[in-house]
Each structure stands twice: as structure tokens, then as C-alpha cells.
Amino acid sequence: MNPIYAALVYLVWFLSTYFVVVFLLFLIRYRKNLFVSPLQIPGEDLPTVSIVISAFNEEEHIGKCLSSVRNVSYPQDKLEIVVVNDGSTDGTARAVSPFLKDKRIRFINNKENKGKATCLNEGIRAAQGTFIACMDADSMVSRDILKKSIPHFQNPKVGAVTVTVKAKHRGSFLERVIEIEYILGLSLFLKLFSYLHCVYVTPGPFSIYRASLLKEINGFDEKSITEDLEIAYRINKAGSTIAACMGTSVTTVIPHTFQGLYRQRRRWYSGALLTIWKHRTMFFTRKAGFFGIFIPFTYTLITLGLALFVVSIFMLASRLWKNISYFALTNFNFFEHFHWRELLDPLAISAFTILGVSGLLGTLAVLTSGLSATKAGFRKRKTSFIGYFLLFFLYQFFWLSSFASVLFRRKIKW
Amino acid sequence: MRDKKLFAIGFGITLFLLLSIYVINGFMNNQREQAVLDKMDAILEEYQEMQTISLMSGIFGEHMACFGLQSRLIQMDKTLWDAGTRIDKYRTITEEFMRDPFYIEQKRKFNRNEVMYYSLLKEMKQRCKVNQTTILFFYKKAESCPTCDSQSFVLTDINNALSDEVSIFSFDTDLGLPSIDILLSYYNVTEYPCMVIEGQNYCGLFNKNQLLKVLCKKQNLTACTS
The missing domain is CATH 3.40.30.10 (Glutaredoxin)
Structure with a gap:
């Protein structure tokens, strides 16, 4: 075995196991606090809030989105809703018009498609609230979303609050698998990261910001393809923290085809890589704190894991090719070479097999304990687990494609 | 501070897991080496048995020796093949191949045993007309x-x-x-x-x-x- 490959295996195993172990330790430590919110603020003391919604061709969803926002439990006079049409070519504007009877709703009807970040910035400039929530038009919020998230701002260091992102789906296998990822990645992980002050994203479906901070950092980066991720870096850079509120949620539409998933992930991953490159100077600086260590650690692990995956696939393919050429010499007589006894031989278990199995067990531990802690229940999601492991391999290809897109400067559309 | 402690504990646990795997692998390697040695002993035992039969042919006559040889031949063949497979498996699993002195040593012994067995078989084939x-x-x-x-x-x-x-x-x-x-x-x-x-x-x-x-x-x- 090539010593470089062996070193890579051990390194990736050690870093990923360390990640899993620390995750589990934090979960044990904060398990009881996950859903605890700061003390509620009495109605009369609640601050003004603006909800900015950017919509591009959202004729199908915008109605449900606005209905959910109008139903939010918050004093009428302290809530405004700003809808920005991003040059939709469908009936989005028509779908919004019945809601305009509500005096709290303002509509900026752009005829030209400017991009999501530009529209959000336009909405932010028009908004008058002390806090500004930005949300996607294909998402629906819980009634208590503001009452639960706003109290987090009582801590003056908090510049933004994220909420649990739930997946709206029709129950297909792919959707159920992606749902697991949303539950863990956009809810539990962010909550645990918030204890370390290293929340790396303010999810687009719904996140709420301190208006003064948005002004200070000039809103969203209009050139970024993952503006919700990029802004999180600048919030950390500005010395503010991002809190995560698991007690309330937003429900959003998720990809229901592999093609849709590929498009989404390529944008996410490419955007993440471009953002890291853009903010590379903040890493390992005292000012960036733990965020400045956490992000490079995570992406080093991803890159090393990807390198290991590529080399392993190459080795597997060459071994497969070799075996096919061997079997071709024996008229593809597989049975002469297949012995159950050899499969069950405990002495055939190598160190790498133990490393691989322990890695799988670690992932399983994260999945089961994570789902259990989020009260999402893991028993009814057993079959989705298998899909989650399969999807893990698929994601490696998405990452590869994203690396290629960034390296060769391919344009990625929203 | 308490969170920093969690990172240190996590590092300790991960290191412990890695060391455990290292120790388990060391134990398994010993078992694998023992399995190879057992197979080599089995070859020697079979070989000595065949040598004895060959020696007996001088005393009891070739008819008796050839009768015994027929029954040992298949067993010896199987033992030899098993030993070869076990050594190859050892090589594949330990992944150390040519650098591993144990592997080289056993491979040399095995090949030497093969030459011995082949020579004896060649002689017995001529004497007993084994097909x-x-x-x-x-x-x-x-x-x-x-x-x-x-x-x-x-x-x-x-x-x-x-x-x-x-x-x-x-x-x-x-x-x-x-x-x-x-x-x-x-x-x-x-x-x-x-x-x-x-x-x-x-x-x-x-x-x-x-x-x-x-x-x-x-x-x-x-x-x-x-």
C-alpha cells in the first residue's frame, strides 16, 4: 500500500472521528438546552420587525408564504412585510395583489431580474423595522417565529438569529433523505455551532438580522451565489454572533429530483468555496475567534475526505478492472472464487476495515442521536438512513463538480 | 472554558480509539502470523509423514509404501495450497508486502517446502506410478x-x-x-x-x-x- 494513501486514510479518519466525538460530547452537554429560548418579551416592549421576501417566479408558493407571514403572532403595528418581485415572468405579481389590501404589506414590483441578493438589499433599504427578517418566497413560517426568535437579540452581541428549517415534501425517498440532512445540518448543527460562536450560515428560508448591523455591513453581497452564507462570515467579522433558535421553524420547498439536488448543491458548495476564498484573511486571526479555526478545519476535512474518496474510487476501479480481466481468463467463473468461509474469517479483518466500520458507526451515532435530540424521531426514518449513506457518496461528486466549477470559473446560475 | 475542556476530552477519546484500533490490529496480526505458522507446521508434519512412508518402503516393500502415499497425496496437496493461500492473505491484509520480514521469511520457508514436496512427489510418482x-x-x-x-x-x-x-x-x-x-x-x-x-x-x-x-x-x- 502506498504510504501517502495510508497516511491520508489515518488523517481523514482521525479528523472525522474527532469531529464526531466532539459533536456527541456537545450534544450530551447541551441536550437539555436545545429548545430553551431566552425570556419572552412583553407585547408592548416588542421591537418593530420587517420581513423582506424576494420572489422570482414564485406564483405557486408566494400566496402560502404571505398567508403564513400575515398569521404570525406579533403586534400588528410592529410588523411590516416587504415583498420584492425579482422580475418574475410568471403570475407572481398577480398572486401578491390580493394581499396588498393588508396595509402592512408593501410590494416592490421590479420588472427586471436583478438577482436575489440585490432584491433583498432593495427590500432592506425600504424596511423600517429595528430587526429585519429575510425569507424565501417558497417558505412558510410558524406562527411563533418572531416571538421565539426576537428575544435572542436581548444579548447585544447577537447580530442574527437562525431558526429550524423544515423540509416541505411529498414523501418521496429522496425528499425524506434530504429531510434528515435539513434536520441535522440546518437545525441541530447550527444550534451546537452557535454555542461556539461559529454559525457559518443564516439560512435563506428565514433568518432575522439586527437592522443596524445590516446597515453597517452593507447588506448582502450582490455578487455572491450563496448570499446567506457569505453574510454570516461578515457578521462574524464584524464581531457579532449568530444565535440559533430551535424552538420555532420555517418550512421550505426542497429539491425533489436528483437534477434539482445537483443544481442546489453545486451552487451551495461552489458558493461556499468562493466565500472561503473571499474571506481567507480572517482565518486564524484573533479577531475571528473560534470561527477562524472552525471553518478552515471543516473545509480541510472536506477537501482531504474528497481526495481520499477520489483516490479510493480510482483504486477500486482499477481493482475492478483487474478482476474483470482475471475473470475473463476463466470464462467468468465467479463461483470457483467465492467462498462464504473466507468472508466470515475474522483474520481477514484489516486495520482499514476497522477504520471504515468505526467511521460508519460514528456516522450512525450522529444520525440517531441527532434525530433523537431534535425530537424528529429516528425509528420512522430507518429506511432514509440507507439513502443518507448513498447520498453521502453522491455528495462527493457534487463537491468535485463544485471544485471544478470554481477552479475553471464556470458561471453558476441560481 | 467548559467547552474548551470538551475539545480536549474529544481529542483524548479520539486518540484512545486510534490506539485501540492499533492494539486490536497488532493482536490480529499476531493471530494471522500464528495461523501462517500453524499451516507451515502442518506442511512439515505432512512432509515427515511422507518421508516416513518413503522410508518404510525400503523395509516393508514398495507396495505398502505406495498404498500409504496415495492417501497422503491429496491431503499434502491441500495443506500446501492452504498454507500458500494463508500467506497470500496475510500479505493482502497486512498490506506490508515486501518490507515485512515475517512475510519474506515464511514465503521462503513455504517455497523451500514446496521444492521438497515436489522432489519427493516426483520420486514417489516414478516408484509408485501415481497418476x-x-x-x-x-x-x-x-x-x-x-x-x-x-x-x-x-x-x-x-x-x-x-x-x-x-x-x-x-x-x-x-x-x-x-x-x-x-x-x-x-x-x-x-x-x-x-x-x-x-x-x-x-x-x-x-x-x-x-x-x-x-x-x-x-x-x-x-x-x-x-
Whole structure:
């Protein structure tokens, strides 16, 4: 075995196991606090809030989105809703018009498609609230979303609050698998990261910001393809923290085809890589704190894991090719070479097999304990687990494609 | 502060897990080495048994010795093949190949035992007129002989199908054993992979069908009639 490959295996195993172990330790430590919110603020003391919604061709969803926002439990006079049409070519504007009877709703009807970040910035400039929530038009919020998230701002260091992102789906296998990822990645992980002050994203479906901070950092980066991720870096850079509120949620539409998933992930991953490159100077600086260590650690692990995956696939393919050429010499007589006894031989278990199995067990531990802690229940999601492991391999290809897109400067559309 | 402690504990646990895997692997390696040594002992035991039978032929007559030989032959063949497989498995799992002194040592012992067994078998075959086809397979490492592994695979297939009728001896010519060098010059082997089937050289890669055709010319095997 090539010593470089062996070193890579051990390194990736050690870093990923360390990640899993620390995750589990934090979960044990904060398990009881996950859903605890700061003390509620009495109605009369609640601050003004603006909800900015950017919509591009959202004729199908915008109605449900606005209905959910109008139903939010918050004093009428302290809530405004700003809808920005991003040059939709469908009936989005028509779908919004019945809601305009509500005096709290303002509509900026752009005829030209400017991009999501530009529209959000336009909405932010028009908004008058002390806090500004930005949300996607294909998402629906819980009634208590503001009452639960706003109290987090009582801590003056908090510049933004994220909420649990739930997946709206029709129950297909792919959707159920992606749902697991949303539950863990956009809810539990962010909550645990918030204890370390290293929340790396303010999810687009719904996140709420301190208006003064948005002004200070000039809103969203209009050139970024993952503006919700990029802004999180600048919030950390500005010395503010991002809190995560698991007690309330937003429900959003998720990809229901592999093609849709590929498009989404390529944008996410490419955007993440471009953002890291853009903010590379903040890493390992005292000012960036733990965020400045956490992000490079995570992406080093991803890159090393990807390198290991590529080399392993190459080795597997060459071994497969070799075996096919061997079997071709024996008229593809597989049975002469297949012995159950050899499969069950405990002495055939190598160190790498133990490393691989322990890695799988670690992932399983994260999945089961994570789902259990989020009260999402893991028993009814057993079959989705298998899909989650399969999807893990698929994601490696998405990452590869994203690396290629960034390296060769391919344009990625929203 | 408490969170920092969690990172330190996490690091300790991860290190402990890695060390545990290292220790378990060390234990498994010992077991694997023991399994190889057990197989080597079994070969020696079988060989001594055959030597005894050979010695007895001088005292009790060849008829009795040949009767005993027939029963030992298949067992010895199987033991030898198992030992070879076990050593190869050891190599694959430990992944240390040529750098591992244990592997090299056992491989040398195994090849020497093969030469001993082959010599004895050759002698007994003449004396007892045993109808057992022998294949001597001479190979080198993959870097200098790209098709040696393929030939080895074909021979494994042949052995699995015809283990009772064919005895296969694989010789690693890279080990530099004097006994193997003698066989090489005796059979005039200069290229690899090379098989000597009943005294005749067949060098280059032979697939299963080609090899069966050669074997069927030499002896009436069950595979030749089916």
C-alpha cells in the first residue's frame, strides 16, 4: 500500500472521528438546552420587525408564504412585510395583489431580474423595522417565529438569529433523505455551532438580522451565489454572533429530483468555496475567534475526505478492472472464487476495515442521536438512513463538480 | 472554558480509539502470523509423514509404501495450497508486502517446502506410478512480470476445480532460493510467467481453456470428458 494513501486514510479518519466525538460530547452537554429560548418579551416592549421576501417566479408558493407571514403572532403595528418581485415572468405579481389590501404589506414590483441578493438589499433599504427578517418566497413560517426568535437579540452581541428549517415534501425517498440532512445540518448543527460562536450560515428560508448591523455591513453581497452564507462570515467579522433558535421553524420547498439536488448543491458548495476564498484573511486571526479555526478545519476535512474518496474510487476501479480481466481468463467463473468461509474469517479483518466500520458507526451515532435530540424521531426514518449513506457518496461528486466549477470559473446560475 | 475542556476530552477519546484500533490490529496480526505458522507446521508434519512412508518402503516393500502415499497425496496437496493461500492473505491484509520480514521469511520457508514436496512427489510418482499431473509455476513480482498475477488467478481456478487430479507448485523466483534457481536452470526457464507441465515448458499467459487443453493432452482429467 502506498504510504501517502495510508497516511491520508489515518488523517481523514482521525479528523472525522474527532469531529464526531466532539459533536456527541456537545450534544450530551447541551441536550437539555436545545429548545430553551431566552425570556419572552412583553407585547408592548416588542421591537418593530420587517420581513423582506424576494420572489422570482414564485406564483405557486408566494400566496402560502404571505398567508403564513400575515398569521404570525406579533403586534400588528410592529410588523411590516416587504415583498420584492425579482422580475418574475410568471403570475407572481398577480398572486401578491390580493394581499396588498393588508396595509402592512408593501410590494416592490421590479420588472427586471436583478438577482436575489440585490432584491433583498432593495427590500432592506425600504424596511423600517429595528430587526429585519429575510425569507424565501417558497417558505412558510410558524406562527411563533418572531416571538421565539426576537428575544435572542436581548444579548447585544447577537447580530442574527437562525431558526429550524423544515423540509416541505411529498414523501418521496429522496425528499425524506434530504429531510434528515435539513434536520441535522440546518437545525441541530447550527444550534451546537452557535454555542461556539461559529454559525457559518443564516439560512435563506428565514433568518432575522439586527437592522443596524445590516446597515453597517452593507447588506448582502450582490455578487455572491450563496448570499446567506457569505453574510454570516461578515457578521462574524464584524464581531457579532449568530444565535440559533430551535424552538420555532420555517418550512421550505426542497429539491425533489436528483437534477434539482445537483443544481442546489453545486451552487451551495461552489458558493461556499468562493466565500472561503473571499474571506481567507480572517482565518486564524484573533479577531475571528473560534470561527477562524472552525471553518478552515471543516473545509480541510472536506477537501482531504474528497481526495481520499477520489483516490479510493480510482483504486477500486482499477481493482475492478483487474478482476474483470482475471475473470475473463476463466470464462467468468465467479463461483470457483467465492467462498462464504473466507468472508466470515475474522483474520481477514484489516486495520482499514476497522477504520471504515468505526467511521460508519460514528456516522450512525450522529444520525440517531441527532434525530433523537431534535425530537424528529429516528425509528420512522430507518429506511432514509440507507439513502443518507448513498447520498453521502453522491455528495462527493457534487463537491468535485463544485471544485471544478470554481477552479475553471464556470458561471453558476441560481 | 467548559467547552474548551470538551475539545480536549474529544481529542483524548479520539486518540484512545486510534490506539485501540492499533492494539486490536497488532493482536490480529499476531493471530494471522500464528495461523501462517500453524499451516507451515502442518506442511512439515505432512512432509515427515511422507518421508516416513518413503522410508518404510525400503523395509516393508514398495507396495505398502505406495498404498500409504496415495492417501497422503491429496491431503499434502491441500495443506500446501492452504498454507500458500494463508500467506497470500496475510500479505493482502497486512498490506506490508515486501518490507515485512515475517512475510519474506515464511514465503521462503513455504517455497523451500514446496521444492521438497515436489522432489519427493516426483520420486514417489516414478516408484509408485501415481497418476497425478504436476504444474510448476514460476513467477516474478508484478513490476517485472505484469501477467504473472493473471496466470496465478487462472491456476487458482484450475486448482479449485481439479484439486484432486492436479498438483500445482508456485515458485517465487524473486526470493533467490538456490533450490528454485536449480529448478529454473533444470527446466531452462528464462521468461515469465512460465509453467512446467509434466516436464514441458509453457511460458507466457495461458487462459483457463488453453491450459485445460494442455492438461487434457497430458492426462485424462474429469474436466476433459465433461
